[in-house]
Amino acid sequence: MTLTREAISDRLSATGYIADRDIATALWLMEFLKRPLLLEGEAGVGKTEVAKALAAVHEAELIRLQCYEGLDQHAALYEWNYQRQLLAIKTREGTGENADAIEEHIFSERYLLERPLLAAIRRQQPPVLLIDEVDRADEEFEAFLLELLSDFQVSIPELGTIRAVSIPRVLLTSNGTRELSDALRRRCLYHYVDFPDVDREARIILARLPGIDTGLAVQIARMVAAVRKEDLRKVPGVAETLDWAATLAGLQVHDLREEPEAVHETMICLIKTHEDRARLTREVTERLLGKVA
């Protein structure tokens, strides 16, 4: 069953994900064209959240593959359970069973360890496969991934070819630490996730911190938007905003303008480097507050 774009949009808001307008279209398009979706954007804009929301929309399982430098097929696709295989060989040593039978036995499903990619194509119900930070993996892995994403089958030398039982919905995220290959980019749909605008960020704060004052949420969202415009090394993401909002709410702040001191002190929730901290002086905080109010 393919959901319409409107249905996806409705379900997204029902799951509590505050979507920007176009992401629903991108998610619908994934369904419609059966292509993976590549999400790019700065760290902390909520790319991984999209995958969680998508899984909720389709009531599907979320399988996540976190990429890192040196990730290989064994960690991503499958591996044999060597310890059990060795054990099986040892226990059969005295029984006089012939070698072929033992080999057949130890290279069977029982000894196969499923890793995320293999798991994703062997589910009865199509899951959502999140390949997180694909830019961290090596180029060789990317090429392998590309092959998997176009054929949805893998070959395991000892077992033969395994075809996908169901085609997973694939999301890839990238932080841009490395340039991805053109081939992978072309295979995927593309969506650039930007920092939420003030209105959307305020709604996110309200959704995550239900007790918070609406006026305060809007003020915080505005303030964070202003901080992001400053020349910082690490731009605060949505998670930082939420931390900060929770802190302010915990300190019983109701209006940012009335408590510039508390605002300045708690800005450490947003700032992650010494250099940025030095840049956001008391004066800068006050200037930003002036703009926000």
Place this chain on the structure above:
Amino acid sequence: MVAAPGDNPDPIGAAAARQLADFARTLRDNGFRIGLGETRDALAILASPAATRTSSLKPALRSLLCATHSDWEKFDEIFEAFWRGRGMRRAQTLGGTAESAASRRRIADAGTSRAPSGLPDHVRRLEDNGDAAGGRGRREGASSAENIVAADLRHITDPDDIARANALAARLARSMRARLVRREQVRRRGRRLDLRRTIHRNVSHGGTPIDLAWRRRKIKPLRLVVLLDASGSMNLYTAFFVRFLHGVVDAFREAEAFVFHTRLAHVSASLRDRDVTRAVDRLGLMAQGIGGGTRIGDSLATFNRWHARRLINSRTAVMIVSDGYDTGEPERLGAEMRRLRQRCRRIIWLNPLIGWRDYSPQARGMRAALPYVDLFAPAHNLESLAALEPYLARI
């Protein structure tokens, strides 16, 4: 179930399909990579319910047809212009803004004439500058390779000489790579036992480790990022360096090239064109630039903001080719240079003016940038470029 995309092309008319093909062509002219698969899927989108409203059609096509952040940023403008105004048919310049009819004609010229159109006419400029600018290179018409090597790049005009200079540039780029690769292999020591793979391999021996598997550290090649100043003050050299860039991008597995004057443009993709003349013509066009000075600081800021994280790692050398005449604030340039320095392994600044007699880095921008430069070297002739090679190999 929805039919597989492309199965059902009839609901949209041939006219719409033609328009879509036109749109795809416009996007390609703007540097988008769009293949047949994308066009086919775009047709499927046009036939789908999403096409009934622009508010859903535009994001759908954008997701399909964009592949990078820069595509993403350009898309809206192109979409609006194409479907609303149908005005901007062939926009193609730095950063994708519309350009004048005059430069469009230049595209045409560049395509037809096989002559190296990018090269400047040096004669008048040379007379303007007098001998002070001449330095060592008054050897036009010299035909031995050696002379070309020493001749100031501004003075090479004979087409044969130009061809030879270009060949030299390409060879130089390749030899830099050869050095780097060799050096890397000497370093390949320090092996470790790969336990997991060893056990796997020896399962057939009943687990007795007979056949060992080793792991060696994979050393990634040096990456070179070149930022070429293509402003008016550099224009006597630009055409040559564009050729050099082509050689570099061609020879290094990991090389990226940028051209800047008032803005920064990522040109690696255009340079990967196998046809040198075409690639260079296309770039020559970008490199001809716009008046209004050089904004080195701003261009570096753009680089640091949007490209540095992706392109720069600890094995990256950044090569800036510029005369250092910055019309922006020197403080800005200094600050951006500092940032860049923190990220990369080496910064090499090639300045063609060093080759001129009595030159000292007086330009304010140049002085602001110098503290962060590891190697400040002349680049006014091929000899000076060749002198760089041992340095690059040592990085």
